[in-house]
Amino acid sequence: MRSVFFPRLVNGPFGDPALYVRLAYRGEALLFDCGDLHALAPGDLLKTRLLFLSHAHIDHLVGFDLLLRTFLARDLTFLMYGPAGLAEQIAARLQGYTWNLVDGYPFVLTVREWRTEGIREVTFPASQAFRPLSERLLPCHNDVLHETPWYRIRASRLMHGDIVSLAFSLEEPLHIAIHKDALERHGYVPGSWLVRFKDLILRNAAPDTQVMVPLSQGDLRSVPLGMLRETIASTEEGMKLVYVTDCSPVYRNFRRILDLAENAHILNIEAMFAHRDLERAQQRNHLTAWQAGRLAYLAKVARLQVFHHSPRYQRSPEDLEQEARTAFAGEDSPPCA
Numbered sequence: 001m002r003s004v005f006f007p008r009l010v011n012g013p014f015g016d017p018a019l020y021v022r023l024a025y026r027g028e029a030l031l032f033d034c035g036d037l038h039a040l041a042p043g044d045l046l047k048t049r050l051l052f053l054s055h056a057h058i059d060h061l062v063g064f065d066l067l068l069r070t071f072l073a074r075d076l077t078f079l080m081y082g083p084a085g086l087a088e089q090i091a092a093r094l095q096g097y098t099w100n101l102v103d104g105y106p107f108v109l110t111v112r113e114w115r116t117e118g119i120r121e122v123t124f125p126a127s128q129a130f131r132p133l134s135e136r137l138l139p140c141h142n143d144v145l146h147e148t149p150w151y152r153i154r155a156s157r158l159m160h161g162d163i164v165s166l167a168f169s170l171e172e173p174l175h176i177a178i179h180k181d182a183l184e185r186h187g188y189v190p191g192s193w194l195v196r197f198k199d200l201i202l203r204n205a206a207p208d209t210q211v212m213v214p215l216s217q218g219d220l221r222s223v224p225l226g227m228l229r230e231t232i233a234s235t236e237e238g239m240k241l242v243y244v245t246d247c248s249p250v251y252r253n254f255r256r257i258l259d260l261a262e263n264a265h266i267l268n269i270e271a272m273f274a275h276r277d278l279e280r281a282q283q284r285n286h287l288t289a290w291q292a293g294r295l296a297y298l299a300k301v302a303r304l305q306v307f308h309h310s311p312r313y314q315r316s317p318e319d320l321e322q323e324a325r326t327a328f329a330g331e332d333s334p335p336c337a
């Protein structure tokens with residue numbers, strides 16, 4: 001399957017958690033957590049439109065100021081999702097600055113908290129000195145926080161000590177593959193029209209919608225969407241990328257992670273401690289590398305990426321990754337705790 005999500009750990013496995021995911025063909029990116037973001041090129045940062053925050057521990061949120069600084073003078077709305085209580089935390093953070101010179105600024109920060117009764121949305125316009133302006137409750141079905149024709153985000157609540165840490169699944173609703181040989185056979189020249197063609201399918205456009213297709217002879221032909229779909233494309237289940245971090249190593253969390261990550265193409269999961277330090281992992285409410293790999297194995301994920309390693313393992317940086325890989329390969333007896 002040709003990838004549509006391109007994830008990158010901004011600070012590597014030992015740095016602050018921040019997963020930057022570029023979306024193919026959209027010129028946009030999503031962020032999962034925002035630890036230190038200085039390693040991101042300004043151009044990449046500017047492509048971000050959405051942030052999904054697991055929880056508000058400082059290592060996951062310290063990059064917020066750089067995001068705010070980057071977007072402050074721009075005419076856009078930045079959306080931030082996170083657990084209940086986030087709006088008050090962001091309000092307090094925003095009020096820590098002086099905002100007397102931002103009167104005409106069109107930038108708006110919107111915070112959406114996932115609560116049991118739905119999604120609570122609070123908006124913070126720059127022009128109002130980031131005072132919370134409006135509030136409403138949005139419905140949430142099947143744990144889906146955000147949905148567009150091209151992707152949706154589902155979430156799950158994990159326990160991280162006595163707070164909630166959200167895990168996220170980024171899902172492509174339908175994967176559309178284009179057959180190059182069919183394009184050639186029909187004399188269709190590949191180009192940006194294929195993005196529009198895919199968009200029309202994902203938006204459930206009528207089969208008789210006309211698509212202008214450039215031909216190898218140099219002219220254009222109007223072809224009905226339904227006919228194009230039959231001749232040049234095939235569809236399959238979409239791609240799935242799952243992000244799991246900061247959760248206590250307890251059965252209830254394991255169950256929820258397995259549900260969320262089942263058959264994921266990519267699982268990004270924390271591996272804070274080595275399994276020989278399981279007791280410490282339990283005290284600190286984090287997973288061990290072996291647990292991370294075992295969960296990936298049981299969820300039948302295709303690709304595993306572990307991160308959020310404790311600095312105590314920096315002297316042998318490959319060990320946690322190796323431990324997770326062993327479990328991911330199916331080894332079912334953990335290293336001695």
Ligand SMILES: [Zn+2]
Pocket residue numbers: 017057059060246308
């Ligand atoms: Zn953390």
Ligand SMILES: [Zn+2]
Pocket residue numbers: 055057160246
């Ligand atoms: Zn934490």
